[in-house]
Amino acid sequence: MVVVLHIKEMILLLAVLAGFLVGLSLAYWHKQPYLAPDLQAIWLAVVAFLPQLFIAYLPVTHQLFNNGFASLSILASLILFSIFAWLNRDLPGMPILIVGLLLNFAVIVANGGWMPITPQTANLLAGKDVLQFMNLGSRFAEKDILLLAKNIHLEFLADRFLPPTWFPYKVAFSLGDILISIGAFWLLAKPTAKPNSMNAEEGAVL
Amino acid sequence: MITSTMFKENLGYKSDLVQQTYNGLNSVFAAAVVNQDFRETLLRNPEAALDQGYLGKGFSLSQNETSLILSINANSLADLARQIILVAGK
Numbered sequence: 001m002v003v004v005l006h007i008k009e010m011i012l013l014l015a016v017l018a019g020f021l022v023g024l025s026l027a028y029w030h031k032q033p034y035l036a037p038d039l040q041a042i043w044l045a046v047v048a049f050l051p052q053l054f055i056a057y058l059p060v061t062h063q064l065f066n067n068g069f070a071s072l073s074i075l076a077s078l079i080l081f082s083i084f085a086w087l088n089r090d091l092p093g094m095p096i097l098i099v100g101l102l103l104n105f106a107v108i109v110a111n112g113g114w115m116p117i118t119p120q121t122a123n124l125l126a127g128k129d130v131l132q133f134m135n136l137g138s139r140f141a142e143k144d145i146l147l148l149a150k151n152i153h154l155e156f157l158a159d160r161f162l163p164p165t166w167f168p169y170k171v172a173f174s175l176g177d178i179l180i181s182i183g184a185f186w187l188l189a190k191p192t193a194k195p196n197s198m199n200a201e202e203g204a205v206l
Numbered sequence: 207m208i209t210s211t212m213f214k215e216n217l218g219y220k221s222d223l224v225q226q227t228y229n230g231l232n233s234v235f236a237a238a239v240v241n242q243d244f245r246e247t248l249l250r251n252p253e254a255a256l257d258q259g260y261l262g263k264g265f266s267l268s269q270n271e272t273s274l275i276l277s278i279n280a281n282s283l284a285d286l287a288r289q290i291i292l293v294a295g296k
Contacts, residue, residue: 060243126284127287129284130235130239130284132291133236133290134236135232138236140239
């Protein structure tokens with residue numbers, strides 16, 4: 001059984017990794033131990049990921065669910081992630097991440113439960129020849145639906161951004177995805193303990 | 207560089223040739239774009255891929271479309287689409 005790590009999630013993973021490395025570097029610079037964010041209800045994040053795991057990532061289970069159920073599961077997953085993020089809203093980066101989740105949720109709900117993508121953007125990912133065989137309104141990749149821009153609600157929130165041409169992977173992402181990645185980066189990059197407060201505490205003890 | 211003009215024809219971004227000649231292949235490509243497992247099977251063993259169907263349903267392909275899929279040896283989905291379009295254009 002192979003779990004495929006999809007490119008979009010890989011970008012989020014890169015943001016997490018970059019945030020962690022920056023956080024470690026800052027902690028080293030300030031001569032402090034790195035303090036990981038004190039996340040509440042992590043189990044909720046795990047539960048939230050399960051629908052996406054079964055619907056989008058596990059090839060074995062992917063084919064068991066029809067489009068309607070898959071769409072509802074992705075929405076349920078987003079809601080659970082949003083609750084998890086809200087419970088941790090006081091942590092640095094979380095407000096940005098929450099906004100990103102809400103933007104993705106809004107555009108997915110507004111377009112029938114799927115993240116819309118235009119033929120123009122899809123063409124850059126799959127190639128124009130493949131697109132000749134795709135119908136408008138059909139699923140595209142794991143979570144997207146192919147729609148003309150004029151038929152997309154909240155088009156500015158759709159999967160419409162592409163990485164630079166030198167980037168080794170082709171992927172389309174939304175404004176919500178960008179904010180989620182920034183939030184995840186900031187969550188891990190920002191030291192939880194401030195240097196001044198640590199020094200003040202040390203001074204008080206002495 | 208891709209321009210938006212190529213999609214203005216019929217507002218459906220498709221050439222009439224492909225739309226009329228191999229319309230039944232839409233479902234095969236739709237499944238292949240969504241599911242990596244199916245895509246790989248389609249490229250490695252197209253007969254098995256067509257037999258297994260997708261989401262519990264078989265594909266409604268004409269004899270011509272089935273023969274075409276089985277006769278092409280493609281190394282990617284884009285390559286498969288390209289070869290089908292080449293055949294359709296002949």
